[in-house]
Amino acid sequence: MTNKNIYKYDNMKRTEHMAVRKTAGWYLWTHHLMEVTGRDSAIFLDKIYANPIANLKVGRDRYTTMLNDNAEIIDDVVVFRLGEEKFWISTLFMNKLKPWLDQHKGEYEVQYTNITKKYHMYAVQGPKAKELINSMVEENIDDQKFFSIKDNKIDGIPVKINYGGFTGEKFGYEIYFPSEEIGKIEAELKKHGEPLGAKEVTEFQIMAWTLPTEAGFYYLRDLLHTNPIEVGLDSGIDWDKDFIGKEALLKVKENGPAREMLGFTMDQDDVHLNAKDLGGPGDPIIVDGEEIGRLSKFNYSYVLDKNVGYILAKKDALKIGDKIKIKDYEAVISERKFI
Amino acid sequence: MSKKVDERIPREVGSGVLPDNPAARSPWGKLVSYRDAIHYSARYNAVFSASALQALRILVPDYKERATLMSDNAYKRLYQVFTSQYGPYAMDEQNSHPFFRGNFGGGLTGDAGDDALLMCGRVNDFGTYRVEKELDVCDWDIVGSDLCRATTQSLQGTADGQATHLQPGTKLEYCMVEAKGCGDPHCRIVAESRDKYPMPEHEIWESFGPIATEDQIRYTPEEDMVKESQVFREECNNTFCNGTCWERDASSVYKQPATAATTYIFPAIEQLIAEKKFDEKFVNHILRCVFEASGKAAFGEFYAKEGLRNWLGVPRDIDDGRIMGAHIEMFLQCMLVDYEIEAFNNEEVIYVIDRNRLTFNTPRAVDAFVYMWYGMTKTLVSAEWSLWEEPNDTPADKLRIKIAKKIDKFC
Numbered sequence: 001m002t003n004k005n006i007y008k009y010d011n012m013k014r015t016e017h018m019a020v021r022k023t024a025g026w027y028l029w030t031h032h033l034m035e036v037t038g039r040d041s042a043i044f045l046d047k048i049y050a051n052p053i054a055n056l057k058v059g060r061d062r063y064t065t066m067l068n069d070n071a072e073i074i075d076d077v078v079v080f081r082l083g084e085e086k087f088w089i090s091t092l093f094m095n096k097l098k099p100w101l102d103q104h105k106g107e108y109e110v111q112y113t114n115i116t117k118k119y120h121m122y123a124v125q126g127p128k129a130k131e132l133i134n135s136m137v138e139e140n141i142d143d144q145k146f147f148s149i150k151d152n153k154i155d156g157i158p159v160k161i162n163y164g165g166f167t168g169e170k171f172g173y174e175i176y177f178p179s180e181e182i183g184k185i186e187a188e189l190k191k192h193g194e195p196l197g198a199k200e201v202t203e204f205q206i207m208a209w210t211l212p213t214e215a216g217f218y219y220l221r222d223l224l225h226t227n228p229i230e231v232g233l234d235s236g237i238d239w240d241k242d243f244i245g246k247e248a249l250l251k252v253k254e255n256g257p258a259r260e261m262l263g264f265t266m267d268q269d270d271v272h273l274n275a276k277d278l279g280g281p282g283d284p285i286i287v288d289g290e291e292i293g294r295l296s297k298f299n300y301s302y303v304l305d306k307n308v309g310y311i312l313a314k315k316d317a318l319k320i321g322d323k324i325k326i327k328d329y330e331a332v333i334s335e336r337k338f339i
Numbered sequence: 340m341s342k343k344v345d346e347r348i349p350r351e352v353g354s355g356v357l358p359d360n361p362a363a364r365s366p367w368g369k370l371v372s373y374r375d376a377i378h379y380s381a382r383y384n385a386v387f388s389a390s391a392l393q394a395l396r397i398l399v400p401d402y403k404e405r406a407t408l409m410s411d412n413a414y415k416r417l418y419q420v421f422t423s424q425y426g427p428y429a430m431d432e433q434n435s436h437p438f439f440r441g442n443f444g445g446g447l448t449g450d451a452g453d454d455a456l457l458m459c460g461r462v463n464d465f466g467t468y469r470v471e472k473e474l475d476v477c478d479w480d481i482v483g484s485d486l487c488r489a490t491t492q493s494l495q496g497t498a499d500g501q502a503t504h505l506q507p508g509t510k511l512e513y514c515m516v517e518a519k520g521c522g523d524p525h526c527r528i529v530a531e532s533r534d535k536y537p538m539p540e541h542e543i544w545e546s547f548g549p550i551a552t553e554d555q556i557r558y559t560p561e562e563d564m565v566k567e568s569q570v571f572r573e574e575c576n577n578t579f580c581n582g583t584c585w586e587r588d589a590s591s592v593y594k595q596p597a598t599a600a601t602t603y604i605f606p607a608i609e610q611l612i613a614e615k616k617f618d619e620k621f622v623n624h625i626l627r628c629v630f631e632a633s634g635k636a637a638f639g640e641f642y643a644k645e646g647l648r649n650w651l652g653v654p655r656d657i658d659d660g661r662i663m664g665a666h667i668e669m670f671l672q673c674m675l676v677d678y679e680i681e682a683f684n685n686e687e688v689i690y691v692i693d694r695n696r697l698t699f700n701t702p703r704a705v706d707a708f709v710y711m712w713y714g715m716t717k718t719l720v721s722a723e724w725s726l727w728e729e730p731n732d733t734p735a736d737k738l739r740i741k742i743a744k745k746i747d748k749f750c
Contacts, residue, residue, distance in 0.1 A: 279581035
């Protein structure tokens, strides 16, 4: 039983990961999409989400958390403003979002429809992503701003290009297109990507875990039953507006968070640890005989070439540079962002 | 000295038992906690299923032939279920993501299903090309390795069925490379993409491996093993939560009587009858022989009877059909099977039971329960007593059973 590292020695995973870091990678990254329309759509979404939505300009988008009344994060999404009274919410948890909106709709004049089946999405990420997108689209994207979404065309197919992503790359884009065109878009990506040295990313673990973790991003499993302050997602919150969970979150702000999310690196390669990202409670972090946290995430940085992860720990129980043991393996506490 | 308070029910002093901590109750007021009730019925079902598999082993003595029958039957049924509209519903519920390609997402169903069957453990790997799940507990470990093969193929059918609703992608082959029922310390399912990890093709029943990624196995030593599902563990806040944030509480634990038998064994028996391999009368004869013997064996030893009396809180002066009735009642309560009591006295005990709930729409398993309970009555009470079905004047969806003294010269 070697507990051989499932990332380090896997050349397929390494190649896909490093394509995004060195050239570009593309991958099917379709999310659930909820289209929200109606006279009150902006103020309704302002109430639903912690970060401001009503002040978004048309064609811009924003990452935000969704909280329950206890200020616990129950989803994190990107909201796009496509018109004065038209928004898209990109989530991976439609089955939670729909009942949540139903529960809070009240007298708001707003309609929302699950349009997931209508659109697929490809992520195109990496230093050559802009070049790759430009080689495919009819309208050059050089002037497109970060966190903006614009109509465009690929081989005559109407698409929307969003400048953003989940990899931490400076140039990261997402192509939204009609679902029935997936074959053509895939062929276009291959045709234009391969000459640039770009690769298709096919491994879920790379697109959802290793790339985002290196950049310090979260997957919802990391955030579940935490609040934005303890995981460092409070900087964009608009405290001047009303939103669900605000009252409870203000108390956390006032008293200070009880926990914090920290990063760690681990030099030993072949280890067996259980983090929340695979389900369950995560391995306990024991310091001086006391459990001070749990292992939230554990995977690999191909850029650092070592194991990395996140720990949700009691506030101030650990500091950057601390050396701890997780089970029998030595780890060094670090910032959550690894590159 | 550690001041740790081990997990206990109720957790807090003074919080009482009911209503915060639901329980089943014997006819004499003995309370059995929800957790114990679930564990009890899980093992009860395993014992019942072990008998069912013995019957199938008599009908089909050849291991390969039998394992093939069970595996093929399980694969086809689960594939059909998950290619239907149930597939997208289940995938939504478990938060399968729209960008998943291929069949690796089936691992989510297997993981949640394990936890709901109290087969606790952990996911060690979850990716497009490889999935690994390790179990520390399996109540079905007494049923038989042919069942393990069939369950593996049911997972394969589930995963393949789900994949039909997604964009094409690599196909994983699910293998059970360790099985507690075979003597291994864990059950371990490893699913591998044959595109990435080529291996020779094999027949459907050969789902125990070998695999290509044995060196990637994460082995949990005994000291780190768990004994309870996430829904019964404080460290999990008594909530199952998988990697895609599917959260479920203890009410999600499977309460389907005889799950292994009704999901994997009786369907194979029905297939044999449908294909006219065996006459239905002969099959029923085999079931009667096996289940009656199994029931008699359950309480043949005096200490087994003493144990049951203690479990149910039977008063010292009671030694008649009510003990058997209480035994059945406790099982029905634990499984949330509706029943009515028509009689409960020292001469007769009569129950009217929801037939469909009892066996999850597997009618022949109802007969098997009656055979087994008949056998139990002979040793738990005495040979003077018997248990039989009284179908007359009973609605088709009800099972009316009577426990009373009876002389039978052909028993």
